[in-house]
Amino acid sequence: MSESVFPVSPSVAEKSLLTNEQYQSLYQESIDNPEQFWAEQAKRLNWFTPFDKIKNTSYQPNQVSINWFEGGELNASVNCIDRHLPQKANQTALIWEGDEPTQDQKVTYQQLHDEVAKLANGLRKLGVGKGDTVAIYMPMICEAVYIMLACARIGAVHSVIFGGFSPNAIADRIVNCNAKLIVTADEGKRGGRSIPLKQNVDEALARKDVTTIEHCLVFKHLSSQINWDDKLDIWAHELTHDMPAVCEPEVMKSEDPLFILYTSGSTGQPKGLLHTTAGYLLYSALTHKYVFDYQEGDIYWCGADVGWITGHSYIVYGPLANGATQVIFEGIPTYPTASRIGDVVDKHQVNILYTAPTAIRALMAKGDEAYATNKRTSLRILGSVGEPINPEAWEWYYKNIGNSQCPIVDTWWQTETGGIMITPLPGATDLKPGSATRPFFGIKPALVNSDGRILEGEASGNLAILDSWPGQARTIYGDHERFEQTYFSTYKNMYFTGDGARRDKDGYYWITGRVDDVLNVSGHRLGTAEIESSLVAHTSIAEAAVVGYPHDIKGQAIYAYITPVEGVEMTDELIKQIRDWVKTDLSPIACPDKIQWALGLPKTRSGKIMRRILRKIATNEHDQLGDTSTLADPSVVDDLIKNCKN
Numbered sequence: 001m002s003e004s005v006f007p008v009s010p011s012v013a014e015k016s017l018l019t020n021e022q023y024q025s026l027y028q029e030s031i032d033n034p035e036q037f038w039a040e041q042a043k044r045l046n047w048f049t050p051f052d053k054i055k056n057t058s059y060q061p062n063q064v065s066i067n068w069f070e071g072g073e074l075n076a077s078v079n080c081i082d083r084h085l086p087q088k089a090n091q092t093a094l095i096w097e098g099d100e101p102t103q104d105q106k107v108t109y110q111q112l113h114d115e116v117a118k119l120a121n122g123l124r125k126l127g128v129g130k131g132d133t134v135a136i137y138m139p140m141i142c143e144a145v146y147i148m149l150a151c152a153r154i155g156a157v158h159s160v161i162f163g164g165f166s167p168n169a170i171a172d173r174i175v176n177c178n179a180k181l182i183v184t185a186d187e188g189k190r191g192g193r194s195i196p197l198k199q200n201v202d203e204a205l206a207r208k209d210v211t212t213i214e215h216c217l218v219f220k221h222l223s224s225q226i227n228w229d230d231k232l233d234i235w236a237h238e239l240t241h242d243m244p245a246v247c248e249p250e251v252m253k254s255e256d257p258l259f260i261l262y263t264s265g266s267t268g269q270p271k272g273l274l275h276t277t278a279g280y281l282l283y284s285a286l287t288h289k290y291v292f293d294y295q296e297g298d299i300y301w302c303g304a305d306v307g308w309i310t311g312h313s314y315i316v317y318g319p320l321a322n323g324a325t326q327v328i329f330e331g332i333p334t335y336p337t338a339s340r341i342g343d344v345v346d347k348h349q350v351n352i353l354y355t356a357p358t359a360i361r362a363l364m365a366k367g368d369e370a371y372a373t374n375k376r377t378s379l380r381i382l383g384s385v386g387e388p389i390n391p392e393a394w395e396w397y398y399k400n401i402g403n404s405q406c407p408i409v410d411t412w413w414q415t416e417t418g419g420i421m422i423t424p425l426p427g428a429t430d431l432k433p434g435s436a437t438r439p440f441f442g443i444k445p446a447l448v449n450s451d452g453r454i455l456e457g458e459a460s461g462n463l464a465i466l467d468s469w470p471g472q473a474r475t476i477y478g479d480h481e482r483f484e485q486t487y488f489s490t491y492k493n494m495y496f497t498g499d500g501a502r503r504d505k506d507g508y509y510w511i512t513g514r515v516d517d518v519l520n521v522s523g524h525r526l527g528t529a530e531i532e533s534s535l536v537a538h539t540s541i542a543e544a545a546v547v548g549y550p551h552d553i554k555g556q557a558i559y560a561y562i563t564p565v566e567g568v569e570m571t572d573e574l575i576k577q578i579r580d581w582v583k584t585d586l587s588p589i590a591c592p593d594k595i596q597w598a599l600g601l602p603k604t605r606s607g608k609i610m611r612r613i614l615r616k617i618a619t620n621e622h623d624q625l626g627d628t629s630t631l632a633d634p635s636v637v638d639d640l641i642k643n644c645k646n
């Protein structure tokens, strides 16, 4: 494979925070003396009480426990707001850009402070306090940031549910995290389409097993018509109307929970990853500063949604802890036209742009529409996250969005890691399109083969991390055993990421994608088991198996094999019904792209579905099925190939 290299240009090096030599020496120090390194970095935060132990972590079987900065006390909202006020009260913190190009709003750090304080007081009035869980289901508006920080201010644990999830998925998450309050808006807007947020919440709350919610707090965003329950529903503006704009922050211990965030794993139940206060905040702030080379005065824009970890770490906690000015965007890259990203960059003079390969590929497909009518000369750094970026998309992004002037930081990380783990640093790292390059400070990646042996030098294997870092998730909420099982049992004394990777002769990492049953559709993580359990909940489906197949824009698309219950005939109408069912049961992003009616699925004699075979059929590699002799009934394969939809 021929690889192109884009060396750090002298003009970029000159303007950047770190050179290659500085990266190397800091990295070495972070590995050789982690405690000293992290104690020094922890000075970036404001502490009420200094910590007395830096690192206390174990990956030992049955004893997995991760603690950083024990003894320390702080508050995340104070670190993201109050401490900036002496110098930055009038600096813009948030630039909101609405779904329509005519809509925008600027919020200063003082205003951010006041809004968060009023809401925090309001939450306390509702009886929400330290340790209570608050579910948040919001559009991308400033109020989403306010409510997250208001929770952090009073020590409540937020659990943000992505606005693209359907009522059932909302209900599952509320039940799992025992939320006392749910916060939403009347409606959201994306790409000109309305998202009925309050209505979805109403439907979720109607489910019988949802018993913990005491109130639904509603922000008025579009003044839409919504149903109202006087006992349950509360308008946010009415709640905060009389509240003072000062609010005493709760004193939190370093390891007190900050938030729970659900993500897909290889079983049906989504996992609520728990992140705690000090380590997470420090790690998101440090990575935000160095990976994006954030400097005073920069305008930064992360296009993610706050419903995902990228929104938590690189819209809320990292940038605000660093006192940044940032754009938050309610819309989508292709609305009203594919020039929107570049238009917003020009309009707000954005210097740093962080987006996802799927967005880049969607723009690429529109020819020159994305860049013909805007200039983007303010840009200095580009970022990519969520899935492997193919070299063609990388080069297109570099040339057409970045005018061949801006380094691209291809950042590999996960909900579980809290912050960026493998990434270039703009002034320090020569770039290779498609490679996430080198580890961040304090991160020791390893490639491991199937026997658990660590591979040296140039190699391909499963990606594991050898030691703890401050941003790491501490547990799966309510199920520490599953946490140990999922991440620490595959390889002894290592954190297993679920990804495969290759390391080249320069020590650069190339992430090859998931090695478990997790799909990555347009950068969204989806477990095949979740989609399967939604499918079999449909009355005409007896059994379902879901696999991914390559897709030009989404990266991966969803292929479902379905066995009907006796007597059910496949019709176009039924297929449509099934697709709609998954959309409303789980989420529109989980809706299968292709559905194949299968009279039988390839199973081993012990009854396990052999997905390897289904993957090959869905990707049209019918001649590479490998050994099918262990199947209970090898003849099902011929039938599957005959009816393949790809």
Ligand code: 6R9
Residues within 6 Å of the ligand: 263, 308, 309, 310, 384, 385, 386, 387, 388, 389, 410, 411, 412, 413, 414, 415, 416, 436, 497, 498, 499, 511, 513, 514, 520, 523, 524, 525
């Ligand atoms: C931050 C985020 C995590 C999974 C991860 C991997 C994939 C993310 C990537 C990447 C290659 C990158 N992934 N960034 N693969 N290159 N730069 O996306 O978190 O939603 O938990 O997904 O996404 O497969 O394991 P999350």
